[in-house]
Amino acid sequence: MTVNRPRGTRDFLPANTSRRRYVESIMRDVARNWGYSEVITPTFEHLDLFTLKSGEGVVGELYNFMDKGGRAMTLRPELTAPVMRMYVNELQALPKPLKLFYFENCFRYERPQKGRFREFWQFGVELIGTKKPDSDAEVIALANAMLKAAGIKGDLKIGNLAVIRTILQELDSETVSKIMRLVDKKEYEGLESLLEEIDASEALKSNLFRLIKLEGKGILPKVKEIVGNIPEIESFEKTLELLDAYGVEYSLDFGIARGLDYYTGMVFEVYGEGLGAQKQVCGGGSYQLIQLFGGGDVPSTGFGIGFDRIMEICELVPEEPKKLVLVSKPVTHLEAVKLANKLREYVPVHIDLMERNFKTQLTFANNIGADYVVIVGEKELEVGKLTLKDMKSGEQELLTVEEVIGKVSRQ
RNA sequence: GCCGGGGUAGGGUAGCGGUCAUCCUGUAGCCCUGUGGAGGCUACGAUCCGAGUUCGAUUCUCGGUCCCGGCCCCA
Incomplete structure (x- = not known):
């Protein structure tokens, strides 16, 4: 009987793992260069953390369990809540703005499909303590920079929930949630019948539909016509101005509603080219969660990047270091x-571990795609040298250890 | 939770009620005890699981499971 991987999980083979690590390190570097510090939170948390944030309904999508002390726990399904919890628990006194990032695996009990797994990796950023236009702009620009560094082509759409909330302010919050959901999915027929059902005013209906049908970059004046010059628009305008300065390309979409209610103002999403139904590679916005977890009235802005979806379309390939195989004989093996x-101070080195004969060691070197073979044989040791063979050209020369090091570590 | 398509050695495949289940590749070893990529030989290795139909099932039926895509959901 063989044991298989749990459903929705993946094994990453060597080539794939090295690609993932490579892209990961590129994205980490970008975050660090923008002044963000990496944090790690526990792989599992109290179930409450997530039901508090997302409602009891999420339990169905969680890998939750009772621990031996009878506590309700769950593998983390996302990282914003843990990071906010961490902030409330121990980081509240740090100077603002607080700039954090994370890169960890998360778990959701869902039906796997293209770009969706039960264990997946999320890269994310949280900027805590400000909601000025500059902070919104920086977060978007950073998301953009990270995706760009990974060579991802995608559509960046930016919206602002304050606008749609202004239009819907006369409605109760439950109805607002329903409407936002339909708006997010662009289900306009369903939206129309819902508005009909709740007997919404003509003004509301026409304002809403005018708003969500606006597209492109220069639509802000029209938005102002619809909702008036509310302060959020002014601030949003500054954010966009900053984004232009950052050189970020985007389009506006006031139909982005992003699921849950804690998003307050700016929201954004990025859709990757070349993915299936699950093509959102990045999503974020400004939100209010800290109070929910027992902290102060501190605003934050953040985003999450679906790393697995990035890897699906990312074409970057790491440059592999030169590989070297040492070929030895029984009598020279200790010297080898x-x-x-x-040599391992300079390059990856393989040495015979199977007591193979000379020829087979060479065959092995060939099979693993070695760049160099260094022959440590009697003839070489007699004259205090080594034979370096270039496996591409087949040429070989007799060299001292220092000369070998010089040659193989040159690149 | 729902819908569709799949599952034959480590990878890729053929067979589709009836001899020992096909071929390619891979891995290990030998031919070949100091020179790789070729060739030959040998070994290893599979019908997803369970039930049913049948004299007989890899093949047909049902259930499960897993994979792929989609729906729902998407924090």
Whole structure:
């Protein structure tokens, strides 16, 4: 009987793993260069953390369990809530703005499909303590920079929930949620019948439909016509101005509603090219969560990047280091081991571990795509040198250890 | 939770009620005890699981499971 991977999980083979690590390191570098610090939170948390944020309904999509002390726990389904919890628990006194990022695996009990797994990796950023136009702009620009660094082509759409909330202000919050959901999905027929059902005013209906049908970059004046010059628009305008300065390309979409209610103002999403039904690679916005977890009235802005979806369309390939195989004979093997120790300070070195004969060691070098073979044989040791063979050209020369090091570590 | 398409050695495949289940590739070893990529030989290795139909099931039926895509959901 063989044991298989749990459903919705993946094994990452060497080539894939090295690609993932490579892209990961590129994205980490970008975040660090923007002044963000990495944090790690626990793989599992109290179930409450997530039901508090997303409602009891999420339990169905969680890998939750009772621990041996009878506590309700769950593997984390996302990282914004844990990071906010961490902030409330121990980071409240740090100077603002507080700039954090994370890159961890998350777990959701869902039906797997293209770009959706039960264990998946999320890269994300949280900027805590401000909601000025500059902070919104920086977060969007950082998301854009990270995706760009990973070579991802996608559509960036930016919206602002204050606008739609202004239009819907006369309605109760439950109805607002329903409407936002339909707006987000662009289900206009369903929206129309819902508005009919709740007997919404003509003004509301026409304002709403005018708003969500606006597209493109220069629509802000029209938005002002619809909702008036509310302060949020002024601030939003500054954010966009800053984004232009950052050189970020985007379009506006006031139909972005982003699921839950804690998003307050700016929201944005990025859709990757070349993905299936699950093509959103990045989503974020400004939100209010800290109070919910027992902290102060502190605003934040953040985003999450679906790393697995990035890898699906990312074409970056890391440059592999030169590989070297040491070929030895039984009588020279100990010398070869000593040499391996030395060479491993410079390049990845393979040495025979299977007591194979000379020829088979060479075949092995060929099979693993070695760039160099260093022969440690009697003839070489007699004259205190080594044979370096270039596996591409087949050429070989007799060199001292220092000369070998010089040659193989040159690139 | 729902819908569709799938599941034959590690990877890729053929067979589709009836001899020992096909071929390619891979891995290990040998031919070949100091020179790789070719060739030959040998070994390893599979019908997803369970029930049913049948004299007989890899093949047909049902259920499960897993994979792929989609729906729902998407924090």
